[in-house]
Amino acid sequence: MVKFNFIKKSAVVWIIGVFSLAALPLQSVSAADESDEVIEEVVVTGSFIKRKNQSDLASPINIIGLDEINKTGFTDIEDIAETMTFNTSSYGRSDLAGGCCGTSRSIDIRALGISSTLVLQNGKRVASSSSFDGSDYTNIKSLMPVIALQSMETLLDGAAALYGSDAVGGVVNLLPRKQFEGFEMRIGGKDIDASGQHEAQFIVGTQGDRYSGILAVGYEHIDHMRNADRPFTLINNTSSYGSPGTHILQGRPLADDGVSDLILNTETGGLVNYTQLYDDNVGTGTTLQVADPQCYPELVPAYGAVPGGGQPTDQFPLGLCKSTYQPHNSITPEEDTFLVYSVFDIALNDFMNLELEYSGYRRQSRTEFIGSFPQTNGSPIVPASNPLNPFNVDTEWRGRMLGLAYPASSVMNDGDAQRYNATLTGDFAQFFTGDWAQSWTYSLSAQHSQDANEGEAPDADLISIQHALNGFGGQACNVRFDGPAATMTAGQGACYYLSPFGKDLLKTPGTRADGYNSVFQVDSDGNVIYPDQATMMSVLSNNVMARSMRLNDERTLQVIEGFATGDIMELGGGMMGAAIGFQHRDHHRELIVSNFGTTFRQSFNTPQTSGMGGRNVLGIFAEVNMPFTDRFEANVAVRREEYEQYNSTDPKVSLKLGLMDDLTLRATWGTSFRAASLSQSSGGDTNSRVDQTYDPLHPDEDEAAAIGTFRTILIAKNPDLLPEESTNYNIGVSWAPEAIPGLTADIDYFNYEFEKKIRAEGAQDVLRSDPCGPAITRDTTSTIPNAQNLDQFPNCPSVVGPVTIVSIGYFNTGSTSVSGIDANIGYGMDVLGGELTANWVTTYMMEYDVQTLDGGPITDGAGWRNFGPRIPVPEVRSNLILNYSKGPHNYNATARYISSLQDDIAGRPATLADIAAWNSLDLQYSYNFGETADYTLTVGAQNVTDEMPDTIPYAYLARLHNPFGRQLYARFAVSLD
Structure with missing residues (x-):
């Protein structure tokens, strides 16, 4: 305080x-003639002598x-x-x-x-x-x-x-x-x-x-x-952690019967056989990165010429589902x-x-921001058990839950x-x-x-998001330090599921008028039940925008x-x-x-x-x-x-x-x-910020076009x-x-x-000059598909993950x-x-x-x-x-x-x-x-x-x-x- x-x-x-x-x-103002006034010597700016x-x-x-x-x-x-x-x-x-x-x-x-x-x-x-x-x-x-x-x-x-x-x-x-x-x-x-x-x-x-x-x-x-x-701030400045987002499939996707190929109807690419896509691209690994099946610009109403929905890369259905995050943000508070x-x-x-x-x-x-920030510090898992997971396998989800479809969030200062x-x-x-x-x-x-x-600084709680993806969302759902209480059942009673998929974002794609569709429960027969909008927003508020750093x-x-x-x-x-x-x-x-x-x-x-x-x-x-x-x-x-x-x-x-x-x-x-x-x-405090940077190894980021990702910048004292x-x-x-x-x-x-x-090193300068150097921390649990420019940087291995942290420091130049x-x-x-x-x-x-x-x-x-x-x-x-x-x-x-x-x-x-x-x-x-x-x-x-x-x-x-x-x-x- x-x-x-x-x-x-x-x-x-x-x-x-x-x-x-x-x-x-x-006292009245003196009417003496100016010629009779004595100019007093005073201390002026730039000298202590009168x-x-x-x-x-x-x-x-x-x-x-x-x-x-x-x-x-x-x-x-x-x-x-x-x-x-x-x-x-x-x-x-x-x-x-x-x-x-x-x-x-x-x-x-x-x-x-x-x-x-x-x-x-x-x-x-x-x-x-x-x-x-x-x-x-x-x-x-x-x-x-x-x-x-x-x-x-x-x-x-x-x-x-x-x-x-x-x-x-x-x-x-x-x-x-x-x-x-x-x-x-x-x-x-x-x-x-x-x-x-x-x-x-x-x-x-x-x-x-x-x-x-x-x-x-x-x-x-x-x-x-x-x-x-x-007009000069209403630009299509996209983030690779978009809405509805990108998924890394943790296994081979199959249809609901567990045997047939999984074929989904996408707005961007028509019918896509995700089982065949997995077989053709996974190689010797076990994971595959795909854009959300319903990643398309018209999913959410546009702001002028700026799309409100997802923006797939050219590799769709592979690649990323990006989206812009700027229209809701403040120019002035x-x-x-x-x-x-x-x-x-x-x-x-x-x-x-x-x-x-x-x-x-x-x-x-x-000050206002987009509904929720990207999950750059960790990727929650959408379990195969989530009833609205269309892939029927665990997926590592990278994106932001509350994109432009949702109201802006406010920050008080x-x-x-x-x-x-x-x-x-x-x-x-x-x-x-x-x-x-x-x-x-x-x-x-x-x-x-x-x-x-x-x-x-309001932010999503990754643990709360994970609980909701597992079916234990909601303020009244009894989730303790060691997980849900034994009396709680996923998606029933006081507990709710969360779906991050584009197909469940809005009741009617392309309009907010009919409400949202991303929070749900299941009955004893496994049927999906949607709550009223007030309950839906309460669950989102509790589990997505659940905390605030002060x-x-x-x-x-x-x-x-x-x-x-x-x-x-x-x-x-x-x-x-x-x-x-x-x-x-x-x-x-x-x-x-x-x-x-x-x-x-x-x-x-x-x-x-x-x-x-x-x-x-x-x-x-x-x-x-x-x-x-x-x-x-x-x-x-x-x-x-x-x-x-x-x-x-x-x-x-x-x-x-x-x-x-x-x-x-x-x-x-x-x-x-x-x-x-x-x-x-x-001082013993840490100095850090979040800033948009551009990874020269990432094929979907372009510094000249301002297409990058917000990342953690650690500044060492x-x-x-x-x-x-x-x-x-x-x-x-x-x-x-x-x-x-x-x-x-x-x-x-x-x-x-x-x-x-005395200057702080430029985070982008550090990343651009040595993208695999000691000042750059990359995710070791995933890789960048089709990483580029690797031959230009001798420190880089043949396979690299996304940048998570750029470390910079103060120096005397x-x-x-x-x-x-x-x-x-x-x-x-x-x-x-x-x-x-x-x-x-x-x-x-x-x-x-x-x-x-x-x-x-x-x-x-x-x-x-x-x-x-x-x-x-x-x-x-x-x-x-x-x-x-x-x-x-x-x-x-x-x-x-x-x-x-x-x-x-x-x-x-x-x-x-x-x-x-x-x-x-x-x-x-x-x-x-x-x-x-x-x-x-x-x-x-x-x-x-x-x-x-x-x-x-x-x-x-x-x-x-x-x-x-x-x-x-x-x-x-x-x-x-």
Whole structure:
């Protein structure tokens, strides 16, 4: 169970906030002239030395402020991150390969990996989440309501010298609206084909002489959307473990009289003599693999062009009976998200302030899947004694019981995150009288944050299925640990039989309207008796979808940190500033697996074990800023972090040179590092997943066509992983020509050189490179008929069985290189009494060299799908934003472009089609009205032209493209002082 009760804690925050606001009179906004305002120096993202403006930094930084957020119609922080051109791809959305559950979102600067971007909330770390491959990342959906966001600032070069591990690609800092005063509320919704969204958010703020604070609450609901609802996910992606399935006959089949040949009427092949088929093909063995006799597409109603029934291979009646499993699966889950954020600042005296901060997140989601998963972990036996077994011999059954003929199954998942922080800031002038103390300030903070995800993975119980095939199915059938009780009779009384054969799937083949036919009993004379539909579904629920593995993955982070900053001496360009500080982090992770999830009884999911791990990290850092002249300054920072196994010292040097008043050059150089995550390196829990792979030896699997089988992927922890090491530099220029008022241009070249990059081996890469190697486990009880490509792999014997497990591990790779260019050009001018602004933002990836196998080659991944590491890297991401404001009216248009990609799903074959470029256009209009413009009505559309992702193997690039299509929205906001 989740340790922190979100509702109770949120209620406490509400009560505190409401009583605080009620007790403290709202102050009116100051009407002082802006020219009289004193610009206070503050700590900005990318430095611990106080500065007047973020632009004083030499490091490249991207700022998305409150005004831009309102003009572009972002609903949540996920919307903002998805449009960042430097956010090469984002983990978290469901696709046909990952399957579940699409309830989180990450930021991945420069495609360096989701663990290589450090996300801060109000300048502080938060507890991380974990991906399927064990990488840690911050779920940006769990941080704060977008109505509480003042700006989203991204430092676009390595920053380990200041922030420590994980700040390899850069730092994203979400800053709240601390100075907000009054009340603001907004409600809205989106119309999405086959889905929808609605939201409600509000913020309350107060400002006093010795206090200030805000309380923000947000709620968002997203409707469920299935693969069947989009053309690019409604594809015939088949599984070799299909419905009704494939049977391996354990003996020579005969007719009911035990003497005559067995002749069955099949829909696909007409009359088939299975006895003769057995005699002609069994050879020196005793078993024969055949497709279900009633394996044909029309057995179950189709979903558009995708067949609902079985799909036999060309060898029918031999071969496999495959079927698709995707139409019922979710693209996006049904999801309810609650967010609370509050920060209060209290002046304890004239020198000291206490800031108290809380954020809370609660998610409840429902994801749908096909009725039951395939039985890849074992093949139940349909005994000859089963009255509806047409072969009259035992058969080993490979398939899934509940295919597309049956309703979808639902998976419930919960997420919970909390963060508590207290920060004490003050002036040294309170304690010291020297001149130096007048500029030096300090900050001490302590926080506790937690991120927990609890979910279920429903699965068939192989033992329960076997009992039902033997005639002992049903909740009231007394089946004990050692088998059925002596008083139980197969298929009678409280016990029921299960038939997996296609002929018994539906009462009327081709329609679900008349009900199902797969559960039955027999009377004393051996006659088959079918129960009512409610009883039939009860037996199926009890014996097929009989169990659910529950997982609770909880992370906690406790941080104590502090720093001091102030002036040292006067230089030619101003005061030399410095900062020194420390940080102590306590990371802890615990995975709790329910009992069923630890067993080998699951038909599809992999056995997992509970476990925990943790570590402590101590960091110290120092920073110096030296303005040598009015036009030239240097900034130097260094940080040392110590772990139990290793330590790292990382410097950073930044230079800024003003060539002219309107032209500035800047450059940064530094090193960064990232320690392995707890999931990758420590703890007694097992890390595994199920993924679709393609066996190059199996004649019925085709990687290029995405025809494969979901298999168990075991990921071994590696306690000897070394931290990633990176050297990066950035060279940039900023130009704001006086001759062209309103024009600004920032262009930067970035370069990262990695060593010891931590990656999980690609399961498909391992299987493709050595399909009979030590990392591949194959079934030794059966064989692949007509196995192919055996001569290409010396390790393979002449007879091989199906792949059951692919074992991969984490490793430190060789060098990886990333380089490219960021461009941000803006222009503003007055037009027809209003203000017109244009902004063009582009990221061009020149180089992305990546290694996916331990000891394998380094390949150029820029402009490629990169199926192995699953990080698509388009060469160009570009946004063009036009905005026009006049009086109460505001118009906004945003065009977005993502360049095409070459597909490498099958080893970069020349015949594989490119993944088309993505173009979308967003439009928004807002109108302010009321006596003091307190009300705002906004209407708009995202992806006006209803651009859909390109259909590719695995349907679409979930990390890059948006599956919703056109989204029409309306929003109403109220803002009161």
